[in-house]
Amino acid sequence: MSRLGNSAAGKDALLATRHGMLATGRRTVLMGVLNVTPDSFYDGGRRASPEQAVAHGLRLAEEGADIIDIGGESTRPGARPVSVEEEISRVVPVIRELRRLVPLPLSIDTYKAEVAREALSVGADMVNDISALRFDPSMADLVAAEKVPVVLMHMQGTPRTMQSEPRYRDVLLEVKNFLAAQARFAIQAGVAPGNIIIDPGIGFGKNLEHNLTLLKGVPDLADLGHLVMVGASRKTFIGKILGVEPDERLEGSLAAAVSAVLAGAHLIRAHDVLATRRALRVADAIRFGSVVTER
Ligand code: HH2
Numbered sequence: 001m002s003r004l005g006n007s008a009a010g011k012d013a014l015l016a017t018r019h020g021m022l023a024t025g026r027r028t029v030l031m032g033v034l035n036v037t038p039d040s041f042y043d044g045g046r047r048a049s050p051e052q053a054v055a056h057g058l059r060l061a062e063e064g065a066d067i068i069d070i071g072g073e074s075t076r077p078g079a080r081p082v083s084v085e086e087e088i089s090r091v092v093p094v095i096r097e098l099r100r101l102v103p104l105p106l107s108i109d110t111y112k113a114e115v116a117r118e119a120l121s122v123g124a125d126m127v128n129d130i131s132a133l134r135f136d137p138s139m140a141d142l143v144a145a146e147k148v149p150v151v152l153m154h155m156q157g158t159p160r161t162m163q164s165e166p167r168y169r170d171v172l173l174e175v176k177n178f179l180a181a182q183a184r185f186a187i188q189a190g191v192a193p194g195n196i197i198i199d200p201g202i203g204f205g206k207n208l209e210h211n212l213t214l215l216k217g218v219p220d221l222a223d224l225g226h227l228v229m230v231g232a233s234r235k236t237f238i239g240k241i242l243g244v245e246p247d248e249r250l251e252g253s254l255a256a257a258v259s260a261v262l263a264g265a266h267l268i269r270a271h272d273v274l275a276t277r278r279a280l281r282v283a284d285a286i287r288f289g290s291v292v293t294e295r
């Protein structure tokens with residue numbers, strides 16, 4: 001049972017955004033990935049123009065995404081770092097246009113406060129920070145002042161270094177302690193506990209065994225009393241298990257998503273919204289004992 005009782009992540013927990021309330025206690029919230037980048041590990045280059053990106057965002061909405069997560073910088077190991085200006089020029093036109101066309105919450109995937117500020121000013125509803133407020137000292141104050149939900153994700157090292165021999169004594173305990181500490185830090189900065197989403201950061205400074213331990217350990221992370229998000233979609237650990245490239249990791253991604261949900265994850269971040277939504281509807285029917293069709 002969570003230490004915060006039902007206040008943050010319990011049975012009837014609501015994730016409140018500027019564009020709607022997401023009831024996480026009745027169905028899993030599905031965040032669709034929209035990478036406006038030339039070099040993301042799976043879909044890099046496919047939606048690099050604003051027109052392609054907006055068209056894909058509309059498709060994600062049609063396919064059943066609850067949130068669209070828009071990112072302008074790849075975090076795969078070895079990706080080229082992107083300046084604030086370049087990142088803003090990639091994501092802002094897409095967010096502005098999607099805001100006009102789609103009634104769903106939009107999330108900005110960035111660790112840079114200036115990018116987040118611009119994104120929020122043109123209609124983004126929440127911030128997905130893979131550094132859990134560590135890389136930019138202004139980020140905590142920004143999300144507190146804007147009163148928006150924030151994803152705090154665990155990563156060992158930096159995107160450049162994270163996959164060179166990641167080491168833990170007890171990966172689940174260390175990730176849990178880190179997320180608890182960053183959640184406390186966010187609350188001290190003025191973020192409402194109900195606006196905090198924690199994420200173990202599958203593939204971010206983790207080997208195969210670490211990722212599997214964390215996926216199995218979702219109930220432990222949920223014990224912190226915050227909403228839990230898991231992003232396993234098309235990641236390397238699936239390729240290691242199945243011996244296939246990102247293009248052939250759909251079934252493995254669905255297995256990981258369903259397993260995370262049955263272990264207590266509230267939100268799933270995925271590239272393949274139609275297939276994931278279908279898998280989650282079945283998993284949710286088993287988990288919650290009822291079929292929920294509406295958003
Ligand atoms: N994974 C990626 C990016 N952002 N954010 C959260 N909260 N959790 C994740 O697991 C996560 C994330 C990596 O996936 P993708 O965006 O497709 O790749 P890239 O970083 O190469 O753009």
